[in-house]
Amino acid sequence: MFDEEYYKQVYNVDDFNKLSSHWWSNYFYSKLVYRYCANKGGNMLELGCGSGGILRRLEKYFNTFGIEVSDYALSKARQQCKNTKFFLFDIEEGLTRKFADNYFDVILARYLFEHLKNPEKVIKDCSLILKKGGILIFSVPNTSFLLKRFKGQEWQGIRDKTHISVNAPQDWIRDIEASGLKIMKIFSDGCWDIPYFKTVPKILQYPFILPTIFEVLTAIPFIPQRFGENLISICYK
Secondary structure, three states: OOOHHHHHHHOOOOOOOOOOHHHHHHHHHHHHHHHHOOOOOOEEEEEOOOOOHHHHHHOOOOEEEEEEOOHHHHHHHHHHOOOOEEEEOOHHHOHHHOOOOOOEEEEEEEOOHHHOOOHHHHHHHHHHHEEEEEEEEEEEEOOOOOOHHHHHHHOHHHHOOOOOOOOOHHHHHHHHHHHOOEEEEEEEOOOOOOOOOOOOOHHHHHHHHHHHHHHHHHOOOOOOHHHOOEEEEEEEO
């Protein structure tokens, strides 16, 4: 399913084009990990690490680990990252099979849980393998996004047919709390998937992106939950 064709269609797997949204997404999430994980030099795990664009930025600050289900993406990640330990593994088979309890200082799951049949089980596993005080950062499509209805079937949360768990924010909050984790922040990433209004010229809709640009450049979460395409949660144990 997640083969070369999928990654070339959905992502810029090479991650060297600074004009691509994928490059800036990697930049943003790596900054979030660095900012919110107090234990620099600790153990950091990325679930669904793709081609390794985030881990490449972080492996000089943490002991980095990456899990990926796609052999193609993992081959790209190994080319980019020289000091990261990688695992070709389906995380729904159980993270506790791979890692001991209380092992990681920070876990990142960007654009991942929506691909899983049982994301609540994986969130529980994340809680188990996190150290006390450890951080889980994850992002998922935001069903409460105010402009979602204007996109219809082209909304990014359902446009990718591999998204099988596009849940409501209250469901994600329930799963977090059931795992024993606590919520530090919930926010969004803004209106970046323009156009939203068919009758308005696209060029006039570009100002919608300005809050996203500021949030990405500063890595300061400030965009309210309902004002963005993705729901982003920072949790701690």
